[in-house]
Amino acid sequence: MLYRVEGIVIRSMDYGESNKIVTLLTKTNGKAGVLIRGAKKVKSRHSSLAQPFTYGEYQYFRSSGLGTLNHGEIIESHHDLRMHLDLSAYASYAAELTDRTLQEEEPSGFYFEQLKACLSALGEGKDPQIVTNLYEMRVLDLAGYAPELEECVSCGNRVGPFKLSAHAGGILCTRCGSRDPSASQLTEGAYKLLRLFKGMDMRRLGSIAVKPETKAELKLHMRALMDAQLGLHLKSRNFLDQLDKLV
Template sequence: MLYRVEGIVIRSMDYGEGNKIITLLTKTNGKLGVMVRGAKKVKSRHASLAQPFTYGEFVFFRNKGLGNLNHGEILESHHLLREQLDLSAYAAYMAELTDKTLQEDESGELLFEQLKAGFMAMQEDKDPQIISHLYEMRILDAAGYSPEFEFCVNCSSEQGPFRLSPHAGGVLCTRCARNDAGAIPMSEGAYKLLRLFSRMDLRRLGAIQVKPETKKELKKMMRELMDVHIGIPLKSRAFLDQMDKFSLE
């Protein structure tokens, strides 16, 4: 059967001497694997379509299993995401996170739109760490683990200050937090941003500037949420941690 889909390359791996297998996050068909024959050859007309983060239209034949690329057109190469180390690291993290959490053929239209918007935002010089946290929230949503930030998840109190309880799946009031040793204190700024992240569509992201100390808080809290509810080890995240370590030295 012939398919024509809009997709983003979230993984690209060598196969044999001259081929590549790409994993696409598509707008209409979820996550798909496609063989791109000859993609490693210098004169291949499909080589650029097999590059990580490429957004394009892909035409391929597929019965069961892998598709075989017949034709394609690049709609946005996202070359900056491959050329700049920090952007490449964050884009790789978002792509790997998508690949590891979304099942084959599972509906992924919302994540497709959010990933597409996230990659464009990074190319527009918006903060890649903030973009990655927004995308993590969308991953939590898609997995059914949307955190509750409006009221205490234990007693429903709306009276702050709150602490974040990753295991409880949201915030706890001061009284309830006494019974959760893992509850994380939050500054007012970090709490407001988490509430914003929980409902923000990446397609509507404007200019946003966050203080370094607040970004450090956000990273800690989002890491805890992702570890508790997603819990998938990612090579790309380990590389991000190495980058942070070197930037502090």
């Protein structure tokens, strides 16, 4: 069968001497594995279609298993994301996170739009950590693990201050905070951002100025939620951590 889809390259690997296999996040068909013949050759007309983060239109044949590219057109290359080490690291994390949390042929229209907006925001120069934390929240939401941030997950109290219990998947009030010794205190600034992120579409993200100390706290909270709820070990996140140590 011949497929024609809009897709974003979320994984690319060498195959043989001159070919590449890419994993596409498509707008209509979930994830799709596609063989791109000759993509490793410098003069190949298809080499750019196999680059990570490329957004394009892909036409491929597939009867079962892996598809084979017939034709493709680039819509947005995201060249800058590959040329800057820090942006490449954040984009790689978003791509790997998407690949690991989305199942094969799972409906992906909204997922596709969120990743597309995430990569665009990184390319537009928006704060990469804020962009990434928002995308993490969207992934948690799409995976069914969005945190409860309106009321205490233990007693239903809506009056703060609160702690965040990553393992319980939400906030704990002062009366219930002792139920989770690992729960971390939420400052007002971080709490407001988490609540904002929970309901925000990536496509609506504008320019947000966040204090360094609030950003640091936000990163810790999102890291705790991702580890407790998804438990993924991602090479791209380890690389991001190494970059942070160099700053």
